[in-house]
Amino acid sequence: xxxxxxxxxxxxxxxxxxxxxxxxxxxxxxxxxxxxxxxxxxxxxxxxxxxxxxxxxxxxxxxxxxxxxxxxxxxxxxxxxxxxxxxxxxxxxxxxxxxxxxxxxxxxxxxxxxxxxxxxxxxxxxxxxxxxxxxxxxxxxxxxxxxxxxxxxxxxxxxxxxxxxxxxxxxxxxxxxxxxxxxxxxxxxxxxxxxxxxxxxxxxxxxxxxxxxxxxxxxxxxxxxxxxxxxxxxxxx
Amino acid sequence: xxxxxxxxxxxxxxxxxxxxxxxxxxxxxxxxxxxxxxxxxxxxxxxxxxxxxxxxxxxxxxxxxxxxxxxxxxxxxxxxxxxxxxxxxxxxxxxxxxxxxxx
Numbered sequence: 001x002x003x004x005x006x007x008x009x010x011x012x013x014x015x016x017x018x019x020x021x022x023x024x025x026x027x028x029x030x031x032x033x034x035x036x037x038x039x040x041x042x043x044x045x046x047x048x049x050x051x052x053x054x055x056x057x058x059x060x061x062x063x064x065x066x067x068x069x070x071x072x073x074x075x076x077x078x079x080x081x082x083x084x085x086x087x088x089x090x091x092x093x094x095x096x097x098x099x100x101x102x103x104x105x106x107x108x109x110x111x112x113x114x115x116x117x118x119x120x121x122x123x124x125x126x127x128x129x130x131x132x133x134x135x136x137x138x139x140x141x142x143x144x145x146x147x148x149x150x151x152x153x154x155x156x157x158x159x160x161x162x163x164x165x166x167x168x169x170x171x172x173x174x175x176x177x178x179x180x181x182x183x184x185x186x187x188x189x190x191x192x193x194x195x196x197x198x199x200x201x202x203x204x205x206x207x208x209x210x211x212x213x214x215x216x217x218x219x220x221x222x223x224x225x226x227x228x229x230x231x232x233x234x235x236x237x
Numbered sequence: 238x239x240x241x242x243x244x245x246x247x248x249x250x251x252x253x254x255x256x257x258x259x260x261x262x263x264x265x266x267x268x269x270x271x272x273x274x275x276x277x278x279x280x281x282x283x284x285x286x287x288x289x290x291x292x293x294x295x296x297x298x299x300x301x302x303x304x305x306x307x308x309x310x311x312x313x314x315x316x317x318x319x320x321x322x323x324x325x326x327x328x329x330x331x332x333x334x335x336x337x338x339x340x
Contacts, residue, residue: 013319014317014319017322017323021326039244043244043247046244046248047251048251049251052251053247056243056247059243060243066242066243069250070250073247073254074250077250077254078254079282080251080255081254081255081257082258082278082282083278083279083282084255084256084259085258085259085262085275086275086276086279087259088258088263089265089266089272097260100259101256104252105252105256107255107259109282109283109286112279113279113283117279154296155330155333155334158295158296158297158329159295159304159326159333160326161295161296162294162301162326162329163322163323165287165291165294166291166321166322166324166325166326167318167321168287169287169305169308169312169321169325170308170311170312170317170318170322171279171283171318172287173309173312173313174312174313174315175280176280181273181277182277182280185277185281185284186280186284188281189280189281189282189288190284190285190287190288192285193285193286193289194289197289198289208285209282209285212281213278213281213282213285214281216281216284216285217275217278217281218274220273220274220281221270221274221277225269226269226272226276
């Protein structure tokens, strides 16, 4: 029986590998927009968010206002608020306030995805493992990209762009095979997202994700409500 | 100095969005509707992020389509996350070399 921390570390390996490739791109981007490698790594370490950071360095490069910075981060990262509410329902009893304040730092799309796919309740130590290895991958990728981006062939860095999305597919499809509700929700979210992208391009990508997720999840909750106590909560992880 | 403020604003806003709901929700939510809603949120968020963005993730719609197809098939057969992720990337990479011969 492995300790929860070690299991978190192991479950975080695919996230860290995916992050290496994505943050590699961020590192290249950051240096290109005039930031030092160390600054790029600091930004990655304190933000831990891909879309938000990419938008952030664009605002820095353009000399935008602090208000613009705050609003942009709010909109792009608002989805984390939804994820936090969802994860807050899966925490075990030992999750006190200091632990919540620590773990809140690491709620990203991928960490959320892996954590919410766990059977049973989440412990702080499992989350520490998951978050620390992911953060390490994110910062290392940023550092490597910022210092050596030009060395890898484009064919390789391009192909690495799909890693995280493929992981999302691997998270959604297995439960969608078993549950009509999940299948319907995923299909409607995909449909909404395409409608926003191609028919209402004025809606920024952060908002499009939030709106698509809310529309699809509300529809799912109304048409396929989860039975009784909702998610089964048996054992802690 | 301005750079420090930029980064502080960025990190502060991002952290509070994550922290406030995470620290505030203490009890199990009783409403069946809200519980169902929260149960579906992860699948909805991940799918909305993936479609259609995945087709633009490799710089070529064709290689991305190959990678996506491989990911869908492997995920359907319950392969581990890391296998699906790396196989999709490898498929997109390979497609980038193979496709020009047929084009």
